[in-house]
Amino acid sequence: MNRTWWKTAVGVLLTGIMLFPVYWMVNVSLTRDQDMRKSPPDLFPTHGTLAGYRTVLDEQLPYLGTSLVVALGTVVLTVALAAPAGYALAKLRPRGGGLLSFVLLAAQMIPGIIMAMGFYAIYLSLGVLQSVPGLIVADSTLAVPFAVLIFTAFMSGIPGELLQAAQMDGASALRTFWSIVLPMSRNAVVTVSLFAFLWSWSDFVFANTLVNGGAHEPITLGIYHYIGNNNQEWNAIMATAVVASLPAAVILVLAQRYVAAGVTTGAVKD
Numbered sequence: 001m002n003r004t005w006w007k008t009a010v011g012v013l014l015t016g017i018m019l020f021p022v023y024w025m026v027n028v029s030l031t032r033d034q035d036m037r038k039s040p041p042d043l044f045p046t047h048g049t050l051a052g053y054r055t056v057l058d059e060q061l062p063y064l065g066t067s068l069v070v071a072l073g074t075v076v077l078t079v080a081l082a083a084p085a086g087y088a089l090a091k092l093r094p095r096g097g098g099l100l101s102f103v104l105l106a107a108q109m110i111p112g113i114i115m116a117m118g119f120y121a122i123y124l125s126l127g128v129l130q131s132v133p134g135l136i137v138a139d140s141t142l143a144v145p146f147a148v149l150i151f152t153a154f155m156s157g158i159p160g161e162l163l164q165a166a167q168m169d170g171a172s173a174l175r176t177f178w179s180i181v182l183p184m185s186r187n188a189v190v191t192v193s194l195f196a197f198l199w200s201w202s203d204f205v206f207a208n209t210l211v212n213g214g215a216h217e218p219i220t221l222g223i224y225h226y227i228g229n230n231n232q233e234w235n236a237i238m239a240t241a242v243v244a245s246l247p248a249a250v251i252l253v254l255a256q257r258y259v260a261a262g263v264t265t266g267a268v269k270d
Helices: 002-029 051-058 061-092 097-107 112-126 134-156 160-167 173-184 188-201 205-210 219-231 234-254 256-262
Strands: none
Touching: 002 134, 002 188, 002 234, 051 061, 051 234, 061 097, 061 134, 061 173, 061 219, 061 234, 097 112, 112 134, 134 160, 134 188, 134 205, 160 173, 173 188, 188 205, 188 219, 205 219
8 A cells, every 4th residue: 555655646636736727716706806816816715705606696597597408408309319229220230330330430520610510501591590499409419429329339238138028029129129228228328418418518619600699598608708798707707617517517426327337338248
């Protein structure tokens, strides 16, 4: 144990360095305006204030509500599309499945700004710019290829005997998927849902391209507009960032063990 203390110390030091920006964000969010330009700055908010968080409640709640709707809609749409696709690739073996898997892998390499420009042209012709459903569909395109690959890897590990037994009992492919495969894929569902939520919650490119200036904008645009209009109110800006980070952080902590199982299952075969 004495030989490994330095490894623990290095790990703690590196963790502290990586988490320091998060701590400083919280510190600034609690700092008064008159203390913001102190030199050297206070490492702790000795005269703390919650004025920034009151501003968040007054001005940023609509943005947070839109982000929540978009994120949850993206999760539902991603799981609804990716789970059956993963089941088909893993168990039904459709013709051209290998090519489809390659296309899904290549789709993740397309820069987001190129996809955003494509969606802009399509939405402009359809008249659905600055709409929440349009943003949900766009954000889902980021998550669906990854989600299909996760579901395929996970569902490949489900014993074929279970599916054959269900078929012998008269269950259709859809009933087998709904009653057996999907419940057994809980870890994959949680993993996919988490990543879809995080991607849509933190999206800025699609939001700025497709809904900027509309009646319903997500929190990423709320922070962007707030910085541009109030670049001296740093406690309110940082308070907004703290509040915007909380849902993702809480969900990540709660779903951590499911994510680890969902990502690693199917990577190693017995």
